[in-house]
Structure formats: C-alpha cells, structure tokens
Amino acid sequence: MVALGGTLGCDSAPRARATAASGPVGQAWSFRSRPDLHPPVIQITTPAHDTAPGRVFIAPKNGPDEEGPGQDGCMILDNDGQPVWLYLLQNEAMDVMNFKAQPYKGETVLTWWEGHHTGYGQGEYVICDHSYREIARFTAENGYEGDHHELLITPEDTALITIYNKVPGDSIPVGDPVEGNVLDGIVQEIDIESGKVIFEWHSLEHVGIDATYTKPYDYFHINSIDVYDEDHLLISSRNTSTVYKVDRRTGEIVWRLGGKKSDFEIEEGARFALQHDARRHPDGKITIFDNGYVTREVQSRGIMVEIDEDKMTASLAREYTHPDKLLSDTQGSVQVLPNGNVFVGWGSAPVFSEFSHDGKLLFSASFPTEGETYRALRYPWTGQPTDDPAIAAERGADDKVTIYASWNGATEVATWQVLAGAGPDKLEPLASAPRHGFETVITVHTTHPYIGLEAMNGSGTVLGIARTIKLDDRA
Secondary structure (H helix, E strand, O other): OOOOOOOOOOOOOEHHHHHHHOOOOOOOOOOOOOOOOOOOOOOOEEOOOOOOOEEEEOOOEOOOOOOOOOOOHHHHHOOOOOEEEEEEEEOOOOEEEEEEEEEEEOOEEEEEEEEEEEOEEEEEEEOOOOOEEEEEEEOOOOOOOEOOOOOOOOOOOOOEEEEEEEEHHHHHOOOOOOOEEEEEEEEEEEOOOOOOOOEEEEEEOOOHHHHHOOOOOOOOEEEEEEEEOOEEEEEEEEOOOOEEEEEEEOOOOEEEEEEOOOOOOEEEOOOOOHHHEEEEEOEEEEEEEOOOOOOOOOOOOEEEEEEEEEOEEEEEEEEEEEOOOOOOOOOOOEEEEEOOEEEEOOOOOEHHHHHHHHOOOEEEEEEEEEOOOOOOEEEEOOOOOOOOOOEEEOOHHEEEEEEEEEEOOOOOOOEEEEEEEEEOOOEEEEEEOOOOOEEEEEEEEEOOEEEEEEEEEOOOOOEEEOOOEEOOOOO
C-alpha cells in the first residue's frame, strides 16, 4: 500500500496497491462497480501455456434445471478466467447462444442468437461492432423463426442460419407418412441488409425419416452449416449421425458421411455419432465434435477426419480427448486455430479446452456444475466501449480509500490513474495502478473528498474517464 497523504500535483503519479476482484468457485461474480452483472465464476483447471493468441468466447447458460449460479448471456474471457466483456440477460425467460466473432464487411464483429429455446430456437440474430454497438438484427424469412444452432456469415456477407419448422407427418414429401408432427431442418442463406432469401434447403425434401436414430418428431436435428466450397455447403444432422455435402444451387445431396446411408467407407476410428459442429478446412479435412453414443460408457471427442472423395474413404487424422474422459450428451464445438492448436467446447459437459495440434492439453476451464455453453471458441478481439468506465469507492480508517474500477469490454486498458481533489473540478493525479481482471481493486490514502479515474493504455494515452464521485456518497 502506498500512503499518499493527499499530496497532489506530482509529475509521476505513485503506484497504488491493486488487486483483481475474486469470485468463489462454483458461484457467481459480484462486482462493486457493476452491481448489475453476475456472471458465473469460471475455474481454470489447467493453466494456459503455449495457447494461441486471443480471448475465449462463451455463452454461459444454466442447464435444464435452471438452478445454476449467475446470469445467462455472452462472455469474453482472458486465460485467467476473468471476464473481459459481459452481455448478460436480465430476462430469465430468454437465452443467448452461439456467441462468436466473425468477419462482416471487412471488419471483425460479434454475433449471437437470442430468443426462446426449447430444444430448438425461436429468436433473432444480433451483430455488434468493436464498440459493442448493434449494427444489425434480423431473423429468418418466409414466415419462419430463427434457430440458435447456426449463424455463419459467408465471404459474400450473407448469413447461413438454421430453422426448425413443424410439418404434419401425413404430408411429408419423402417417404411414408407418420403420425403427429415432424420437425423439418431448414437452411436459409439470407442477404443481411435486405433480408432477401438467396437459398433455402429443407431436410424433408432430401432425407427420409428412415435415416434417423430417434423418433420421427425430431428426426433430423440440424445443428451446423459450413461453406464447403463456392458451390457446396456442409450440413450436420445430429439425429441421423450424418454430415451432408449439399449442392448450393440445386439443394441435392452430393454425399453422406456417417449414419445409416453413408457414401463413404469409414475406418473404425473416424466413426462418430450424434455429432455437432462439422467444419471443412482449407486442407480438405473435416473437424467434428463427436458426442458419441451417450447411452454407452464412452467419451466425447473432437475429431479431424481425412476424406478421399475419389476413393470415397474416410480416416481419422487426429482426435482430441479430455483427460477426465468427458461425455457430452448435447452440444459441443471444435475450432482449429490459426497456429494449428485446437479449441474444444465440451457442450453439456461444463468444460472448454485448448490442445496442441498433436493433442497435448494446453488449457482447460470449467463452469459451475449446473452450467454449460453451446459452443466455446477463441478469437483475437479488440474492443473500445462507447460508455464510460465504472467506479465505486469507500473510505476506511486512517484516510484509506478503496476504489473499484471496471470498464466492460475495454481490452486496451493497462493502467488506472486515480484522481483526487477538494472538488469535482479540482482533481489532480494521485496514484496509478495496473489493471487486474474485470474489476481492479485499488487502495490509496487521501483526505480529499472527491475521487475520479482515468483508464490509460500502455502508452499512457487516456482512453476513458469515469464519473467523479464524492466519498461520502454511496457509489
């Protein structure tokens, strides 16, 4: 602690004692400067080493019993599990899912889905810029409601989204009629600005109900779309345990990988079931989150599959498994990072991890046991909020003042400069403290009644100024 005694006006501000706010494992955060934010505390179980650059993107939500700690929403984290940016819902009836960063119109933007979720989603898609300002919000077209499983912005700045739509079982276009309703898995490609539908694909027009491993109602369960190449899409169906290559113009299925009607001869190690997040990569390999047969005692895994479209064979190139042998009933993701590392979100198993290319665990973290995230991803991200830094402060004995400083989403803050003075227009530098975590707790000594804060980057440039508070006031 630096005892400053209220001395002001020095050319080089003294350093003050600063620590990061801490949250109890298995509980929710509580921040003095942002009492409205209560995200779940993330526990780091394998500290990061040799990880790819970037921050972790998750959308925490409580499990089916909705009894877990903390608010649902979007979270960007650092490698210590500290929040960097929080977009948390105040409405407990709503969900946020599928949070990521992706390119749009030459800029990196944040995207997510929000709405109501009952196995499939009914909601809207949101796009925000680097200042966290909403620049687009849209939903499915042609009378449908947007589902949470996919929002992929293409190189043409269109959006690929998933839709679930109930169809009477006696009117399905392929195969024999069935009793009750059937969920049609739909792909829409939408021009984001105009809302024009460029392409629409229906599972019921191309995949019969006899391909499923479940009851007819949710026979397909579409859960990811990827651009295979300029002329084709890659579509994942959980409940047929199949990944489909689809012609982007005609909608015809080119081939099926996995399931009852696979067009490939698949070696034992490359077989998968109830999968999520099928992605095609520039080298031709396909990554898949293999949930596995959840009725058996096996573990989920991320797999990298080598396919030969001439010989129609598929083999296992790599697999990524967690030392705790996690088994994820639902959800999950696999992301190949620019340096070759692989980031895995374990879905309903409340864990996310990063591996080296050859499968060594480099980082792992977990939610409270009741929590989960649909996908977990890593991206470089720089954010500059439009609002001001947040501040709270309290006076203690012997002129001790404890200050709580945060700035939700500001990624470039290196130092907090504390200002103090006899009046709100008489503030001068008192001390500086390095930023620690989402909320930095700074301890100084001063007799002055007014306190302010400046957020500074590593070069000493002021990025933002907090409101001035009077120490006798409740902040």
